[in-house]
Amino acid sequence: MSVQKGSVQPVAIAVIATVVGLILASSFVIINPGQGGVLSILGSAQDGVLLEGIHVKPPFISYVDIYDITVQKFEVPAESSTKDLQDLKARFAINFRLRPDRVVEIRRTQGTLANIVSKIIAPQTQESFKIAAALRTVEQAITQRSLLKEDFDIALSSRLDKYGIDVLDTSVIDLTFSPEFARAVEEKQIAEQRARRAVYVAQEAEQEAQADINRAKGRAEAQRLLAETLKAQGGSLVLQKEAIAAWREGGAQMPRVLVMGESGGSVPFIFNMEQVE
Template identity: 80%
Template structure:
């Protein structure tokens, strides 16, 4: 009679363990994939086909696991170096915004593994190769002055290379673009030479304008003299000479004479003769 309670106790313990195991198995049989995530189901270490997308999914308990990948936008800054068409060294740093294709995470899991491996083994080397393609098509000066075209060639090359790995490039930007010290010195010397040339052109234009002004003034003076000569030849020219003589006398600042004797009708008396009576009396 004393053994019956002990058997009942063991039944309760076993029942409790079974219930706990069932609860544990039930929780371990499902996985929840949140928005912005994609999962890869592995059973006994083998990745299963078909990505686990947003929602709740069944998975075999105890013998399976799920690798979760972030498929939202990722950003990494990747350096790159290359030589241009004119054999100048050119280095750049690219900020790359990308995300993983949720439907390709199984392939990514099988071939690359983690996101860190994707950046180190895929994105970084492909960025380097894409930059080499874009830089080799132009000189270093064209790479600087036509930066948007350089970026466009780089984007096209990078997109075509990464899409086969299930990586979607959303945007790229050139963070930094640097060239060798020798080229920097050459650019500086060229700018100085251009400034000197522009200054020389300006001085030449200024001298040409001044010379043209002198020519115009000379032409104007010659024309005025020609018109004056024609006026003197015409009837009444003597009056013009008399008027100019009076105006010249006034501008000279001499006092008004008390007596003004005009010339006669003779040929040499066109200019008036002026004298002061006071001076005559003395």
């Protein structure tokens, strides 16, 4: 059975086109914005990062690892002991970016992004938190949270910088301490509230006592002025005034004019009661 020459040509053309297409597809790589590529030939990473655009590469024997060089965010847990040996746990949200000019080095030393997070960022976060937490007590870590974060940021940035990783921002998502310290904080708050209450009661009693003293001084001064006034009109008027006051407090109706005199037939004294009301 003979194969016609005309039927072979289309098959050959299709095969050749397929091979050429595979070669072309394997000879180019497209890097999108926000990405960095590392070209490896026969398993060896080549110098120079591939940035956005179309790049030529040897077909079949090469491949390109793509890295995201935009801002990325990962949450990383950490725990440490404070200056007063209390357990302190935290969870950080870390915004970082791979430095484009260091992507080839990162590819050679760390490999994938997952390795970067698990082998670099996570352990360095832990060590940086230990540095920041050890500078203060657990109470200071809670009340001076912004300072704790500042010390943590400084430590983490300096540690990740040598790996070609820029730390753009961090935030403390959660900060927890031991149950023992939580009870101690609650007891301290209760004690402080009781102490403030005791101070308030003492101040209130002191103010009331001072008010009593002031009222007593006022009555004494009023009595002194009254006595001086009555003495200027005759010493006997003091006793008369006290008698009239006692009479009034007893509930009896006061006469409008009261005639009083001394024993022994002396001239009586006419006292107008309207003058003492």
